[in-house]
């Protein structure tokens with residue numbers, strides 16, 4: 001096995017061409033075997049085996065920086081930089097599914113949000129320049145999907161302006177995000193792809209002319225000098241060159257020799273250069289190659305021989321949303337849907353199939369998605385923008401100053417809200433109920449079960465003069481949690497006996513944590529502590545009935561699957577103060593720090609967001625109020 005002999009990138013240098021091809025084959029079978037067991041981004045990594053080998057042969061990491069956009073395609077990079085134990089991939093204590101500085105000094109970007117790599121590369125190239133590190137190189141890999149993100153073009157604009165600042169940009173063009181990459185850029189890349197004759201024409205022409213005595217070499221130089229004209233003739237003038245970026249390609253992204261040749265040319269170039277590589281997502285694993293949906297972009301554990309999932313999940317929050325959207329689409333012709341290159345993952349495929357003229361895939365362009373939604377709403381449609389909670393962060397200003405300032409009826413449906421776990425710190429949906437709190441007029445719902453998701457989605461699309469947000473967790477939708485009463489707009493999930501005049505605890509349960517909150521109430525009950533459990537349903541604005549209800553209790557407890565800072569607990573606390581209700585409040589949520597990757601259950605336990613942990617703390621609080629205890633147990637610290 002060659003792979004086990006690779007302890008670091010320099011071990012690649014002594015391999016022959018045949019050995020490199022053998023190594024690529026070994027890596028592919030390693031990836032299929034390992035990721036079948038753990039789940040992960042199999043398709044993207046199968047597509048960059050040769051590219052990553054070539055990068056690490058041409059560049060000298062970690063002195064040179066090899067950067068990956070989004071980072072989901074860095075498994076091969078990990079294998080070549082001393083990390084070959086994939087048994088714990090994406091699990092607690094195991095390898096992260098993305099680059100990780102804690103794992104290796106070969107890793108730089110940990111952020112799994114797309115389209116950032118060129119910004120990083122621009123900065124690192126500037127640092128090399130300003131600190132006089134001429135022999136340090138930067139190579140940044142960006143996918144064709146990530147290239148549809150606005151940040152990438154902000155960076156390209158700056159990079160292209162610095163004609164003497166070396167920087168190698170590798171476009172990993174596999175024609176896909178999840179699905180086929182959309183937009184004018186994708187079409188342009190396709191044009192470049194279909195003119196690969198230019199490079200071959202040039203290479204072949206050079207070979208022939210250099211063999212031609214006397215006139216050959218000068219003629220080649222003339223032709224090469226006239227390259228723009230020649231290229232126009234042979235290949236449509238690339239927009240990259242129009243930007244002032246040297247362009248090399250398209251290159252066969254699975255031919256190590258061709259890749260190394262192109263990367264060496266790029267490395268020698270004294271300014272920014274784009275190496276356009278054509279790759280195949282899922283390459284070498286038939287089930288991935290033939291997966292029309294997303295080429296096994298991100299999979300759970302599978303049977304490697306069939307490619308079929310080991311377990312099929314019960315109904316997910318996403319599937320409930322998917323079905324309700326189709327019903328709404330039939331009832332309301334003004335309802336349209338928006339996705340940012342994630343049609344399937346956010347559950348809009350059924351809607352798209354049913355209403356192909358009312359679905360917009362904007363590419364990985366959440367900011368554009370939000371502002372174009374403001375346009376759609378102003379034009380009379382009601383857009384539903386389905387996006388992962390953490391990715392809406394990027395469109396905060398658009399939600400604030402385009403959608404909300406103009407009182408546009410846009411509904412944002414946030415999937416993967418709360419702790420997601422295995423994708424690491426930048427994927428947890430722990431920010432939305434904090435950052436959306438500051439948006440004037442915005443209304444935010446957190447459904448506790450499938451029935452409430454359907455109901456709150458319908459309530460949201462009825463709002464025509466403000467942004468609405470409906471947010472729910474990753475994975476299987478929880479059990480139905482019936483209401484036993486209603487106070488104001490809030491559902492009462494549990495009420496103490498009528499004989500209890502002033503219950504001890506008002507427990508405000510947010511969204512999918514309702515089952516856990518009922519468990520907390522049961523545990524408190526065993527301590528003789530009477531608890532009222534309410535689900536506000538719409539957590540922003542705070543229900544007007546909440547403060548008077550709180551005033552009839554001894555202590556208020558809020559429990560949310562969001563960061564504590566600026567979350568629902570903070571909003572409720574402010575509402576009580578504004579109402580002059582001076583009842584102690586304890587807010588339980590996600591500590592305001594970046595969370596290491598682990599399963600959702602492990603993360604929730606680690607941060608104390610469990611029924612026993614919370615019940616213990618509330619018991620201590622009530623005991624302190626009773627004077628039976630002079631200090632509460634230490635609360636979860638951020």
Ligand SMILES: Cc1ncc(C[n+]2csc(CCOP(=O)(O)OP(=O)(O)O)c2C)c(N)n1
Pocket residue numbers: 044070072073112113114142143144145146147172174176177178281297340341342364366391394
């Ligand atoms: C801001 C943001 N939006 C959406 C995603 C979800 N996402 C992860 S990878 C991916 C597709 C990336 O396509 P591409 O850059 O072409 O890389 P490939 O998977 O094809 O190698 C998307 C949409 C993300 N990580 N970040």
Ligand SMILES: CC(=O)[C@@H](O)[C@H](O)COP(=O)(O)O
Pocket residue numbers: 070072112297298345416420423474
């Ligand atoms: C890399 C990326 O952002 C996505 O592929 C993400 O990993 C998908 O997450 P889910 O598996 O929760 O859909």
Ligand SMILES: [Mg+2]
Pocket residue numbers: 143144145146172173174175176177181
């Ligand atoms: Mg791609």
